[in-house]
Amino acid sequence: MMAVPNILLAIFGFIVVIGPLVFLHELGHYFVGRWFGVHAETFSIGMGREVTGWTDKRGTRWRVSLLPLGGYVKFAGDMGPAGRTDPAWQALPEAEKARTFQGKPLWQRFLIVLAGPLTNFLVAIAIFAGFFAFYGVPQTPALISGVVEKSAAAKAGILPGDRIVTIDGRAISRFEELAIYVSVRPATPMALEIERGGRTIAVSATPGVREVMDDLGNPQRMGLLGVTPGLPIYERRGPIGIVGAAVRETVQTVRTMVDVIGQIVTGRRPAQELGGPIQIARYSGETVSFGLIAIIHFMALISINLGFINLLPIPMLDGGHLLFYTIEGVFRRPLPERAHDWAFRSGLAMLLGFMVFVTFNDLGSLGLWRTLAGLIG
Template sequence: MATESPNIFLTLIAFIALIGSLVVVHELGHYFVGRWFGVKADKFSIGFGPQIWGRVDKRGTLWRIGLLPLGGFVQFAGDMNPSSQADDSWRQLPEAERNQTFQSKTLWQRALIVFAGPTVNFLLAILIFMGFLLAFGKSVTPPVLDVVQPGSPAAEAGLMPGDRVLKFNGRSIETFNQMANETIMIPGERVTIEIERNGARLAKETVLAEVKEVDRFGNEYRIGRIGVGASKVETREVGILEAPWAAVLQTGNVLRQQMMGLGQIISGRRPLSELGGPLKIAKVSGEAMSLGILTFISLAALISINLGFMNLLPIPMLDGGHLLLYGIEAIRRRPATAQVQEWAFRAGFAMLAAFMLMVTFNDLASFGLFESG
């Protein structure tokens, strides 16, 4: 089957727009909460590398644009190293100037400043989902089966047309899409399905099928299948009061699926080759942009959730690593020693470097770079 590929220019523009905007939003979360607590930001950079434009505002913050437009960073006053350790030069600052530094703030204030970055990534996704719900409503397919494929896992479990699915692996099911999303994430695994048939509640067990699908761009996906269908679709309007909570639930479901996927990779149920990196994100960005702006915005919501989630992992160099050290500090009632923090961040850097090498290798392999012949 012939596959489509957006041109390299569109892919590059889409990738820069996606990653650049999401990382800037992330850093703005740190910036505004830091400013709320009276921390001065020395520098806020959109992009990395040599400065091509800059302006200092009345608070003394340099707002700059770097030559490499992938992401950005905020540098708070007093940031001497990645672990934000105070040193003698910090202690010798005048009191008024020292009180504007990150290190001068209480433990809970520092923790909130760090936590704010991932939080705004989640909030951005919630706002996007709210907009879609208000604009287009919510399509709902009741979990009443009208198709059970012969020889499928569902047929082997004894499911029949007319059955209403109540629970799937212990989770209550309100729509058919909920069940489909659960199924897709766990190919080859045993599941328990609770159904209602003629007023009686029954429990069925089966092992999901594992299939591989290839999209129009040539991307291959490993997903679960059970072999059922439901065709009745209802479009429900979502009111302004209902939309926020519905968007929160949708964000929570995406986050749960991402956590589940990572857990499956760690446990070996999914191969490491399924992890993608910047090159794969660039490819998907171009594909989404070629399908229209709404598809691209939907992708931005998914990547924003992923960015927030990944940054909360307890790995030094990431926000979650800082929060882990703050948790240790709260328990010990004193910070970890400078040597411990230094070694922790060296280990975190090594882990991230190894991870980036691995996902870049996966990306190149997925593009067929290492295929012979």
């Protein structure tokens, strides 16, 4: 179990990492809504009772709430998480109704909701761009410098000097892409195309499994092909090249997330690897101890996670609202109120069930269940 100082560090790290990202996410909603002339009644960082706050000249109440878990922007005409319209909205004068969220065209409402997750991705791109501007863009060729004896690569017939062209049909241009792809697929057969002496050769390999401790001291199962790269290369690029590389890094991170989730859903990776707020707080606290650079990089990864999760088509999340708007756009009318309520309740049940599951995993990762088992035994 974590000691008291570690718990305090985890809480501090969680606030330092999650707080700014939630603020920027909600700020995306706020600014696009303001751009379209929607009045924001409340902008809250955290949930629950207000601790402190102020009201600006536009009439928006900016508040910091007691529980540092999430946040929200409440637009005029919107009743809250379910996205239902305030019944009093119909009685508003036209000029005032035009300043409400529901009074805007469908495409504007769509963009206001999309702005939150999109802001998270833009934050990650900005962070990666900053790293690449300072250190250079990693561009180590997917060229094999060495092959470990009796490794998966050796058994597949891969030789030093070979260049990896594709894995499972996915083009590989950098050794970094090869390492990421293989690391999240332990003991998973894969088809590779390699270039050797001007010829393209198809081989199959099944990466080995290696139990490792990551930088934060947490155990992980990683795939191991058994190849080594040449000397790392970091290219200096202009602004366009840096931004392009940052976008590519963000897309690569999302693809890796999708791959891992797919493995968990299909049973190829244990569901116990899913973490929740406690695990994020723990990682945040441990990352804080590594310094500013580690914190900023971790924030980029968490920002991508926030953007991705919020785009899932689950009611209550931004993705659920975007799904409703898409259906409304296709059929030229909104979902019936009964269907909307059913979707909201099922989405709420799904999210609560998921939170219980990942919290159970989090407590297990802290050793709680082993401790209780020892006490009972």
